[in-house]
Amino acid sequence: MKQYDAIVIGSGQAGGPLAKKLALAGKKTALIEKRWVGGTCVNDGCTPTKTMVASAKMAYMAANAASLGVNIKKFSVDMPQIRKRKDEMVHQFRNGSQKGLESTRNLDLIFGDATFTADKTILVKLNSGREKEFTADLFFINTGAKTVTPDIEGLADIDYLTSTTILDLETVPEHLLIIGGNYIGLEFGQMFMRFGSKVTILERSDRIVSREDEDISEELTQILKTEGINIYTKATTTGFKKKISGKISALVSVDGKEEKIKCTHVLVAVGRSPQTATLGLDKTGVEIDEHGAIRTNYKLETSAPGVYALGDVKGGPAFTHISYNDYTIVYRNLMEKADLSIKDRLVPYCMFTDPQLGRIGLSETEAKKRGINYKVAKIPNTWVARAIETGDTRGFMKAIVDADTKQILGAAILGAEGGEIMSILQMAMAGGITYEEIRYFVFAHPLFAESLNNLFMALED
Numbered sequence: 001m002k003q004y005d006a007i008v009i010g011s012g013q014a015g016g017p018l019a020k021k022l023a024l025a026g027k028k029t030a031l032i033e034k035r036w037v038g039g040t041c042v043n044d045g046c047t048p049t050k051t052m053v054a055s056a057k058m059a060y061m062a063a064n065a066a067s068l069g070v071n072i073k074k075f076s077v078d079m080p081q082i083r084k085r086k087d088e089m090v091h092q093f094r095n096g097s098q099k100g101l102e103s104t105r106n107l108d109l110i111f112g113d114a115t116f117t118a119d120k121t122i123l124v125k126l127n128s129g130r131e132k133e134f135t136a137d138l139f140f141i142n143t144g145a146k147t148v149t150p151d152i153e154g155l156a157d158i159d160y161l162t163s164t165t166i167l168d169l170e171t172v173p174e175h176l177l178i179i180g181g182n183y184i185g186l187e188f189g190q191m192f193m194r195f196g197s198k199v200t201i202l203e204r205s206d207r208i209v210s211r212e213d214e215d216i217s218e219e220l221t222q223i224l225k226t227e228g229i230n231i232y233t234k235a236t237t238t239g240f241k242k243k244i245s246g247k248i249s250a251l252v253s254v255d256g257k258e259e260k261i262k263c264t265h266v267l268v269a270v271g272r273s274p275q276t277a278t279l280g281l282d283k284t285g286v287e288i289d290e291h292g293a294i295r296t297n298y299k300l301e302t303s304a305p306g307v308y309a310l311g312d313v314k315g316g317p318a319f320t321h322i323s324y325n326d327y328t329i330v331y332r333n334l335m336e337k338a339d340l341s342i343k344d345r346l347v348p349y350c351m352f353t354d355p356q357l358g359r360i361g362l363s364e365t366e367a368k369k370r371g372i373n374y375k376v377a378k379i380p381n382t383w384v385a386r387a388i389e390t391g392d393t394r395g396f397m398k399a400i401v402d403a404d405t406k407q408i409l410g411a412a413i414l415g416a417e418g419g420e421i422m423s424i425l426q427m428a429m430a431g432g433i434t435y436e437e438i439r440y441f442v443f444a445h446p447l448f449a450e451s452l453n454n455l456f457m458a459l460e461d
């Protein structure tokens with residue numbers, strides 16, 4: 001059995017950089033990865049999707065160029081080329097990270113599937129076919145999450161797509177049916193609509209992105225419908241049948257009424273669950289919750305001393321930047337004797353529909369629920385000079401502020417570059433800059449950011 005100072009399981013957004021830093025700090029470290037270096041983000045999450053979203057945006061701009069006085073007579077979408085560009089980007093990111101890890105002294109990158117067999121001991125089924133046991137004083141679990149497959153009759157008999165397999169399509173689906181109207185479903189829906197598919201989205205709740213405020217769901221629904229996407233809410237898919245023609249028939253209950261929808265492809269986008277089932281966590285005393293997520297405290301320590309969990313596997317907000325931040329917290333606490341915690345950490349995120357939805361802090365619904373004395377600042381993007389000039393006035397800017405302290409509590413920026421504008425407000429929140437200060441702040445004209453003056457002017461004092 002080989003002994004290490006530290007073993008990291010999973011080379012996601014926390015695992016890779018953590019293993020490298022521990023090794024460079026002098027700890028003999030092993031990083032175990034069953035698939036590819038970089039995890040979901042690099043291989044089948046952020047990198048490939050945002051690369052393809054860029055192609056979809058280009059198609060949209062070409063289709064709408066005439067509105068800005070530029071006539072593009074004819075254009076076509078080259079799916080194999082889009083896939084090739086995406087693959088090149090993924091390989092470049094993945095290979096760059098792998099080389100960096102392989103050339104790190106004190107670090108062994110081991111490709112295989114790890115399972116705990118006893119306290120602080122793992123068995124790795126190496127990708128080469130052999131098995132090896134390892135032990136260490138410290139363990140870091142960064143095994144991420146995987147697609148949830150719903151229990152729908154007939155689903156197993158159709159060749160359904162997941163957020164991973166859809167990335168490798170060589171042709172544009174004629175009619176793509178998407179189960180799930182959340183971030184992943186909406187990003188893919190708009191992307192394939194722009195590539196030329198007919199797209200239908202089925203959402204079980206009474207509105208898409210149901211965790212956001214109602215006005216966001218409404219505006220987004222309007223934007224996506226205007227572009228031609230069919231959206232059904234209160235829609236439960238009850239079965240699938242494959243036709244002799246090769247087409248698929250979906251049986252859907254929409255607000256209690258049975259409907260049959262014919263399509264050519266089905267994308268399942270109903271969520272992701274932590275990858276803990278095969279980790280043998282009971283063998284090392286690591287507790288999980290009812291969703292299979294590893295329970296941790298605010299310092300990301302699990303119930304087993306010396307075993308940490310980072311990223312999606314611990315449940316909660318599932319984003320690349322959160323996993324990466326988990327690594328910096330764990331590393332600095334352990335190696336630099338810091339006293340950092342994830343409690344009260346700001347969790348920004350951006351949905352990469354076009355326009356983007358940039359979100360930070362409290363929503364209006366949450367502020368109301370907490371009984372806070374809040375005010376809402378909101379302006380449509382038709383008031384934003386930059387939006388008017390660039391020809392994209394879809395969406396709005398919205399911020400929730402504390403009526404007493406004048407601090408910004410949260411923001412939702414639905415609009416062009418919404419993620420970047422949200423980040424400005426995030427900095428203000430972190431630095432304690434009040435909305436009154438931003439109201440009179442000098443921003444360069446005519447940036448989107450300049451409209452933050454107007455956003456807070458809209459608040460009655």
Ligand SMILES: Cc1cc2nc3c(=O)[nH]c(=O)nc-3n(C[C@H](O)[C@H](O)[C@H](O)COP(=O)(O)OP(=O)(O)OC[C@H]3O[C@@H](n4cnc5c(N)ncnc54)[C@H](O)[C@@H]3O)c2cc1C
Pocket residue numbers: 009010011012013014015032033034035036037038039040041042044045046049050112113114115142143144145163184275278279310311312313318319320321323352
């Ligand atoms: C389609 C899609 C788009 C997304 N877009 C965004 C976005 O725009 N922005 C954003 O912030 N987030 C996005 N996300 C979410 C983001 O990808 C994840 O939150 C992030 O990758 C989580 O990182 P992680 O470090 O927790 O785990 P992961 O990156 O998932 O890494 C876990 C690694 O552990 C390995 N592993 C698992 N079990 C074992 C085992 N037993 N032994 C050895 N290795 C194992 C896996 O193979 C994997 O490589 C997206 C996700 C998807 C699916």
